[in-house]
Amino acid sequence: MSRLLRDRRAAFGGSVLLIVLICAALAPVVTNGDPLSQHDIVATRFVAPLSSDPHGVFHPLGTDRFGRDVWTRLVYGARISMGIGLLAVLVSLVMGVVIGALAGYWRGPVSLALLGLTDFALAVPRVVLLLLLAALWQPSTLLVIAVLGLTGWMGIARLVHGEVRSLAARPFVEGAVALGARRLRVLARHILPNALTPVIVAAALGVGNAISLEAGLSYLGLGVQPPTPSWGNMIQSGRDTLVNAPWVATAPGVALVLVVIACTLLGDALRDVLDPRTRQS
Amino acid sequence: MGDARFSDVLSRLGHRLLAGIAVVLGVVTLTFLLLHLAPGDPIVIMLGPSATEAQVAAQRHTLQLDRPVPAQFASWLGRFVRGDWGTSITKGRPVRAILSDAWPATVRLVLLSLILSYLVGLLVGVVQAARSGTRTDTALSIFTVTLFAVPGYWLGLMLVLVFTYWTQVLPAFGAAGLDADYLRGGSWLLDRLRHLILPLTALTLIGIGGAARFVRGAMLETLTQPFITTARAKGLTTRRVVGLHALRNALTPVVILLGLSLPALFSGAVFIEAVFAWPGVGRVLVEAVQARDYPVVMAATAISAALVVAGNMLADILAAWVDPRVRQSA
Numbered sequence: 001m002s003r004l005l006r007d008r009r010a011a012f013g014g015s016v017l018l019i020v021l022i023c024a025a026l027a028p029v030v031t032n033g034d035p036l037s038q039h040d041i042v043a044t045r046f047v048a049p050l051s052s053d054p055h056g057v058f059h060p061l062g063t064d065r066f067g068r069d070v071w072t073r074l075v076y077g078a079r080i081s082m083g084i085g086l087l088a089v090l091v092s093l094v095m096g097v098v099i100g101a102l103a104g105y106w107r108g109p110v111s112l113a114l115l116g117l118t119d120f121a122l123a124v125p126r127v128v129l130l131l132l133l134a135a136l137w138q139p140s141t142l143l144v145i146a147v148l149g150l151t152g153w154m155g156i157a158r159l160v161h162g163e164v165r166s167l168a169a170r171p172f173v174e175g176a177v178a179l180g181a182r183r184l185r186v187l188a189r190h191i192l193p194n195a196l197t198p199v200i201v202a203a204a205l206g207v208g209n210a211i212s213l214e215a216g217l218s219y220l221g222l223g224v225q226p227p228t229p230s231w232g233n234m235i236q237s238g239r240d241t242l243v244n245a246p247w248v249a250t251a252p253g254v255a256l257v258l259v260v261i262a263c264t265l266l267g268d269a270l271r272d273v274l275d276p277r278t279r280q281s
Numbered sequence: 282m283g284d285a286r287f288s289d290v291l292s293r294l295g296h297r298l299l300a301g302i303a304v305v306l307g308v309v310t311l312t313f314l315l316l317h318l319a320p321g322d323p324i325v326i327m328l329g330p331s332a333t334e335a336q337v338a339a340q341r342h343t344l345q346l347d348r349p350v351p352a353q354f355a356s357w358l359g360r361f362v363r364g365d366w367g368t369s370i371t372k373g374r375p376v377r378a379i380l381s382d383a384w385p386a387t388v389r390l391v392l393l394s395l396i397l398s399y400l401v402g403l404l405v406g407v408v409q410a411a412r413s414g415t416r417t418d419t420a421l422s423i424f425t426v427t428l429f430a431v432p433g434y435w436l437g438l439m440l441v442l443v444f445t446y447w448t449q450v451l452p453a454f455g456a457a458g459l460d461a462d463y464l465r466g467g468s469w470l471l472d473r474l475r476h477l478i479l480p481l482t483a484l485t486l487i488g489i490g491g492a493a494r495f496v497r498g499a500m501l502e503t504l505t506q507p508f509i510t511t512a513r514a515k516g517l518t519t520r521r522v523v524g525l526h527a528l529r530n531a532l533t534p535v536v537i538l539l540g541l542s543l544p545a546l547f548s549g550a551v552f553i554e555a556v557f558a559w560p561g562v563g564r565v566l567v568e569a570v571q572a573r574d575y576p577v578v579m580a581a582t583a584i585s586a587a588l589v590v591a592g593n594m595l596a597d598i599l600a601a602w603v604d605p606r607v608r609q610s611a
Contacts, residue, residue, distance in 0.1 A: 123304040123593065124311070125585050127548035128566065132312060132578070135570040136319030212432045216552050219434050220567060235435055242438065243446050253435040260430035268426075 003273045010273070013266030016258055024078040032057065032069065035076035035229050041067045046245045064248045065241050070234075074251055077229035082259070084145050084230070085211035089203050091149025092210075096156025097192070097199065103157070104164030105187050115161070122154045130213065134222035144223050148210045156202050163195035201271040208263030215256055231256050297597060301590035308586040309361075309579065313354050316575055344370070346575075357579065367576035369569075376580045379565060384584065386456055387554070387561030390477075391546050394484040399539060401485075402492025409493070410500030411523045421493070428490030433549045437483040437556035444479060452476050454558040480557040484549055488542070495538050499531040506530075532603050540596020544589040 004010045023030050044053040044067030052058045053067070061070035103114035133147045167173060168191060176190045177183075211231070217223035218232025219239075226233050231252040238249025324340050325332070332340075341347045345356070360367065366376040405425060409418045445453040452458065458472045503509065504527050512522045551563035558564070562581055569577035 119300075120304055120307050123301075123586070123589060124308050125544050125548060125589050127551050128308075128582055128585050129311075131551070131567060131570050132315050132582075136315060136573075208430065212430075215432055216434060219552070220555060235438070239438055242442050246442050249435070249438055249442075253432070253439070256432060256435065257427065257430050260432075261426055264426055264430055 004269060007269040007273065009265035010269035013262040013264070013269065016262035017266065020078055020082060020255070020259055020262075023075050024082055027072075027075045027079060031072040031075050033072060035068065035073045036227050037068065039067070046241070048245075049247050061251045062245065062247045064237065064245065070248060070251050073229040073234060074231075074255055077231050077234055077252060078255070080141065080224055080228060080230040081211050081214060081232070081256070084141065084148070084214045084224070085207045087145045088148035088152065088210040088214070089206040091145065092152035092156055092206060093199065093203055095149070095153035097160050099153065100157035100160025101164050101187060101192060101195075104161040105168055105183070105191065114157075118154050118157045118161075121151075122158075124151075126151050127216075130217060131220075131222065134217050139222050139225055141224050141228070144214055144217060147217075148213055152206055152210065156199055156206075159198045159202055160192075160195055163198065164191055167191045167194055197274045198271075200274065201267050204263055204267035204270055208260035208267075211263075212256065212260055215252075294594075294598070297594050301594060304590055305583060305586045309358070309583050310354070312579060312582045313357070314350075316573075316578060317350050317353075357576075361580070361583065366580045369574055369577050371569075371572045371574045372577075376576045379577060380562065380580055380584060383560060383562045383565045386559060387547070387550055387563060390480060390484060390553070390559065390561060391543070391550050393477075394481055394488055395539070395543070395546055397481070397485045398488030399492050399535075402489050403496050403535070405489065405493040406496025407500060407523060407528060409497045410504060410527070411519060413501060413504075422497075425490045425493040425497075428486055429494060430490070431487060432552070433483055433487045434552040434556045436486060437480070437553055440479050440483055441556070451479055453479055456560050480553050480559050483556070484546065484553050487549060488546060491542065491545075492535075492538075496531065496535055499534045500527055503527045503531045533600055536599045536603050537596045540592045540594075540599065543592030543595075547585060547588060 040055070044055065044057075044063055045065050047053045047059050047063040047067075049062040049070075050060060051062070053063065057069075059069050059071065061074065063069055064073070099114050099118065103111045103118070129151050130147055133150075134143065137143055164187075173186060173190055176186045181190075214223055214230065215232030215235060218230050219236045221233075221236065223232050224230035226237065234252040235249050235256075238245070238247075238252070241248055324337050324344070324346065328336060328340060338347075345353065348356075357367075364377075366380070368375055369379055372379065405421055409421050412418050441453040444451040452475055456473065456476050458464075458476070460472075464472055500523070504523070509522060509527055512526045513519075517526075547563070550559075550561065551567065553559065554561045554563035555567055562584060565577060566581040566585070568574075569581060
């Protein structure tokens with residue numbers, strides 16, 4: 001842990017994520033009002049960043065074409081975007097760990113079937129599947145989480161499978177089996193805790209990826225539906241006013257890039273710290 | 282000896298080909314099921330809200346959408362394999378014509394950006410590995426991790442903002458200008474190139490991040506191996522050790538990634554095409570999915586799955602080509 005704190009990448013990534021999460025959690029405190037509120041559209045639309053509208057309300061990041069405060073929407077959007085990213089990765093994580101562990105520990109037809117399924121799912125172009133799922137059903141936040149989760153578990157399953165398979169042959173596992181522990185117990189208590197290192201790294205990278213993909217789907221109009229703010233649909237609505245008000249699309253994009261960088265750096269740092277092989281070198 | 286190895290390679294390729302066909306078949310089946318499970322009726326979309334029930338039923342019968350799903354799938358598959366890809370429900374054009382107009386644009390964009398991003402990515406990654414731990418390495422790392430994190434469509438929008446709206450030097454939409462039909466020779470080519478620059482730049486920049494990060498990792502791993510120490514001990518210059526000995530050995534994982542990144546690039550192209558109104562397969566697919574245009578969705582999905590599978594196979598072949606060890610472990 002102290003190694004992790006001393007790593008500059010982890011420090012940067014961790015603080016960015018912490019700040020974003022705190023802002024999202026305290027959204028009503030750090031913003032002035034409702035992300036959906038629009039009053040007096042004509043007077044308050046397209047207010048430039050760092051200036052006040054005719055009613056004297058200050059807008060740090062300006063307003064959009066409906067006079068909605070971009071900073072407020074950005075912070076409330078963080079709730080949606082971060083929430084989707086974290087929950088989607090949780091879904092992938094559970095699926096990946098269960099499938100990978102089962103395939104790695106029980107050999108035979110079950111393992112072969114699960115591995116085949118994983119390989120197949122890996123070969124399916126993810127965006128095509130995302131488009132199909134998101135376009136064919138009524139777009140909603142829950143659907144986006146499910147879709148991102150269901151298309152993101154394969155890498156984790158592969159990692160867990162490899163780890164479990166190599167761990168299952170180790171003496172300490174044989175010892176546990178020799179002591180009469182049931183197979184499921186051996187898997188859950190002895191093998192999985194040792195197999196989770198690469199999974200944590202993959203999860204950190206996955207959160208960034210999921211947030212980015214959510215924004216992509218929302219950008220195509222297939223994700224979180226307006227007026228609920230998400231960083232993706234904010235970028236999308238900013239696209240139409242790119243000439244008049246470039247800040248509307250820029251602000252959520254910068255936030256998105258920062259969060260994805262933070263996740264990537266945190267993942268890189270975690271990998272270096274947790275992997276004994278790179279620690280020695 | 283040589284013949285035996287050749288037949289090994291052939292049989293392995295044969296296996297991969299069969300597996301690849303199985304994957305494409307699986308994707309197509311899945312797509313078909315999803316299309317039919319999903320709510321939303323293409324006939325209603327096609328005929329509009331004022332159509333009577335009788336008209337809807339008649340149209341459904343004409344398009345054979347009233348038959349059982351397995352029968353529809355079997356007949357679609359049969360016709361698809363024979364080259365009859367049907368007619369677009371919304372556009373009324375043959376699907377083959379729509380896709381044969383679209384795929385060269387996508388392939389042009391994806392291949393060019395694949396080559397460019399790997400050339401630049403290799404260079405950046407090798408420089409970083411050679412100067413590992415220095416300021417140059419840190420600065421380039423910040424650069425590559427940023428590119429890696431930027432969503433393509435947003436980068437595209439920002440490029441449009443700067444180069445189309447503010448400085449007005451480059452066009453942002455489509456693959457050719459409105460006057461393209463009247464242009465000849467040099468000005469035709471110039472028009473095409475100018476339209477290509479922004480989408481290609483966006484797709485290439487996001488590709489560079491991933492490529493450079495991966496090359497750096499592969500190079501650093503190679504540089505810790507004993508034969509590099511030997512090469513250094515022999516008194517070879519760093520440039521020679523890194524550029525010749527290490528690079529050659531780090532190329533295998535890079536080449537494998539090259540094939541594997543084809544699907545990712547294709548995915549990226551879907552968003553880039555949406556931003557720049559680039560007339561490629563991605564845009565056709567997005568439009569078709571939104572309009573429930575079954576025949577177009579099916580064919581576009583089959584094509585993209587085939588592209589992905591082909592990319593993976595190409596990676597295998599290339600890996601065997603650059604690395605004799607892979608060849609022999611068949």
